[in-house]
Amino acid sequence: MAEPSTQRSDPGTRRHRLFAWLDGRLPLSAARDAAMHKTIPVHRYSVIYYFGGMTLFFFLIQVGTGILLMLYYRPGAGEAFESVERLMTTVPFGWLIRSIHSWSANLMVFFAFVHLATVYFAKAYRSPRELTWVTGCFLFFLTLAFGFSGYLLPWNQLAFFATKVGTEIAAVVPVVGDWTVRFLRGGDRVSGATLSRFFGWHVAILPALTVMVLLFHLLLVQLQGMSVPPGRTEEAKRRPPMRFFPHYAMRDSFGWLLALAVLAALAALFPWELGEKADPFAPAYADIRPEWYFMFMFQTLKLVPGGSVLGLEYEAIPILLFGAVGLVLVLVPFLDRGVERRGRSPVFTGVGIAALVYAVALTAWGYHSWVPVWVTLGTGAFIALFAYVIRRGAEEEAAP
Numbered sequence: 001m002a003e004p005s006t007q008r009s010d011p012g013t014r015r016h017r018l019f020a021w022l023d024g025r026l027p028l029s030a031a032r033d034a035a036m037h038k039t040i041p042v043h044r045y046s047v048i049y050y051f052g053g054m055t056l057f058f059f060l061i062q063v064g065t066g067i068l069l070m071l072y073y074r075p076g077a078g079e080a081f082e083s084v085e086r087l088m089t090t091v092p093f094g095w096l097i098r099s100i101h102s103w104s105a106n107l108m109v110f111f112a113f114v115h116l117a118t119v120y121f122a123k124a125y126r127s128p129r130e131l132t133w134v135t136g137c138f139l140f141f142l143t144l145a146f147g148f149s150g151y152l153l154p155w156n157q158l159a160f161f162a163t164k165v166g167t168e169i170a171a172v173v174p175v176v177g178d179w180t181v182r183f184l185r186g187g188d189r190v191s192g193a194t195l196s197r198f199f200g201w202h203v204a205i206l207p208a209l210t211v212m213v214l215l216f217h218l219l220l221v222q223l224q225g226m227s228v229p230p231g232r233t234e235e236a237k238r239r240p241p242m243r244f245f246p247h248y249a250m251r252d253s254f255g256w257l258l259a260l261a262v263l264a265a266l267a268a269l270f271p272w273e274l275g276e277k278a279d280p281f282a283p284a285y286a287d288i289r290p291e292w293y294f295m296f297m298f299q300t301l302k303l304v305p306g307g308s309v310l311g312l313e314y315e316a317i318p319i320l321l322f323g324a325v326g327l328v329l330v331l332v333p334f335l336d337r338g339v340e341r342r343g344r345s346p347v348f349t350g351v352g353i354a355a356l357v358y359a360v361a362l363t364a365w366g367y368h369s370w371v372p373v374w375v376t377l378g379t380g381a382f383i384a385l386f387a388y389v390i391r392r393g394a395e396e397e398a399a400p
């Protein structure tokens, strides 16, 4: 007689029943089995498998904090700055949420760069992962668009003039230049109309596009599993693979926890500044700067002398070249045939290294600082250290 009541109060049984109920309606067992059987290759460069997840972590933080910010933010030249100021001074923890959103935005761009660079050098774009790469490129461009559109939203002096200069650049592109500038600004000048437009992009269009592309990107990764870089195939065959659950998932969660701690410390110790309200009639700053991830392009344009050739302004040449580089980046899996045929493509590796050195050198030049060089070298050292720790951990787990 007592048995039914014991069963009712046993949380384990209740959980089991709930799982069985949901499992009858959703493919939960199939998902659990897939997670239990999924494995991750173990080799010298296994560390690269963690950077996509890290980018995803910062994206999720952006979504959460972005929704909170939207509760108080008001788009409009007359109230945007004031609403952010109120958020930072009177709303409990408003300053912290804004600071987390801003730091996390930068860290997301940083890890998207690291993820892109590591999958590029590991040649993870090889068949059959071409679409994973192409969707990844779109995610990268969307991430940059998030940064560009978000920068203007507080409507402060620096953002106003940086957006003015940033959107003006497009004007020199032949045929579509003027139209692009008006499309971006919602008129001829950077004004309240630009702000409403950037707000729409930032909180509706870009998130919707990103979520769709991201789900496809992640689906492809699940269907195809992780690639093994050329040259590490023998090593990956020799070493027992790591089980996704719990071993890889635990390591990923540890990385996310560490990222959360670093993010919280940065946001609390170095709160994001607001500056002064934008004044469209104020004289432009002498030292207008874009976000750090656009600096190498900005610095390149600064080096171009005035003038034109065959009706094409000199400035248009690097802009068109950057556009072409973006297109080539998307097409890399279809251009790099050597890696398919011979398992190696030193030309693509060399071009990748040259592009990285160029971007870092021009960023350092733009800031007149060695910090970008130290950050790049420090990131390389950090990745090497983590690669070693992860490999040692996997070796110890595999030991009898």
Ligand code: HEM
Pocket (backbone or CB within 6 Å): 048, 049, 050, 051, 052, 053, 055, 056, 059, 112, 115, 116, 119, 124, 125, 129, 132, 133, 134, 135, 136, 137, 139, 140, 143, 214, 217, 218, 221, 225, 226, 227, 228
């Ligand atoms: C919002 C940005 C992005 C997110 C959240 C994201 C997320 C992920 C995740 C979670 C993985 C599986 C784990 C891993 O291999 O790291 C992955 C794999 C992959 N991603 Fe991304 N990614 C992003 C951007 C990119 C970019 C910019 C590229 C390159 C253009 C890219 C190309 C790839 C490739 C080729 C793989 C497969 C790696 C392999 O099989 O070894 N992703 N991505």
